[in-house]
Amino acid sequence: MGIGKMKKHKEMLRRSVLRRHLPxxxxxxxxxxxxxxxxxxxxxxxxxxxxxxxxxxxxxxxxxxxxxxxxxxxxxxxxxxxxxxxxxxxxxxxxxxxxxGLRLAKYKGSIFDARIYMQKPKKKWSISGMAARVAAPHRFVTNYQKGGHGVKLKRVLSRLFKKRKKVKRTIKKIKKISRLIARTINKRHSIRELGVDLGIEKNGRIWIIEANSRPGHMLFTQLSNKTPLYKIMKNKRLIRRRYL
Structure with missing residues (x-):
């Protein structure tokens, strides 16, 4: 069984930088x-x-x-x-x-959030892939298993914010939060992969929805650019060989 949501929530609450992003x-x-x-x-x-x-x-x-x-x-x-x-x-x-409950921003009429795929094949955490998870019509969850589909995150944010600077700032912030989440949870748990899900409001406010210690990678098979998927699979093989 994976790490419970409440345990991860409490661990993140201890970090003041993360606390303001936790609902x-x-x-x-x-x-x-x-x-x-x-x-x-x-x-x-x-x-x-x-x-x-x-x-x-x-x-x-x-x-x-x-x-x-x-x-x-x-x-x-x-x-x-x-x-x-x-x-x-x-x-x-x-x-x-x-x-x-969060009021997530929408892309083409459906809510979306950001999935950041974190991996630690060696000594440091790195971001292997980032994608927007767009909910299926009439759904209030964005998960792949519930019909959600993957879209390039930059494309979705560019449609939401229009200004290139705001898109750049948001992506930078997303990366910073994701790395801090991975390091925080890794302090108490022996993990090598983490799926960070971040909600984004219309005004650009970022919320931490979930940090999944057993992330799925199927979302990344839907992106036209397969580089993140290849990176995820390569790192999975490295992690298996080194640590399992």
Missing amino acids: ETHWFTRARALRMLRSYSRIFIKPNHGSGGTGIVRVKRLRSGYEVRCGLKRTYVGSASLYKAIKSYLKPSGRYLVQR
Whole structure:
């Protein structure tokens, strides 16, 4: 089993540089979810262990009541039935987090985030690949397993910001945050690969969505430029030979 989301979140919280990029996150309880819905218009409830966007529940505050959504299923409820509706989508045996919902920027009408593929084949962490993960239509998660597709990150950011300087600054910031995340988590865990997922708002604010210690590389097969994919596969072979 991989490193739990809450453990990684707490480790990143200790770094002041990362703290400002972390959305408010707590263990899920009925009281905590209701309290966060008073502060934010939407929240996400995520399994502590798990990947691929499976089992994530989004709760959205409406003018009258709430929309509770998991995958393509959705329920509209009032306050009295909210907790029951949320619980119907959760596995009784699993532990869940509740997290502030982000308003991610869009590319061609669909939300996107950035996947940064970090690897450490030798002594230092390096970025093997960067791509935008664009959600499938009508989805609120961007994961490849849920129909998300890969697009060159620079192309997506250029469409969002228009100004070349802003694109350059954002990519530089993304790289800096990703390297710091990898070093922070590596301090307490023996890892050689990390998939960093960063959310970007319309105004350019960057949020840390997830740091996956078992990242998939299929997203990079969809890019027309195969250089990142070849680099990822080469480093995977190096890591296997040296450390496994």
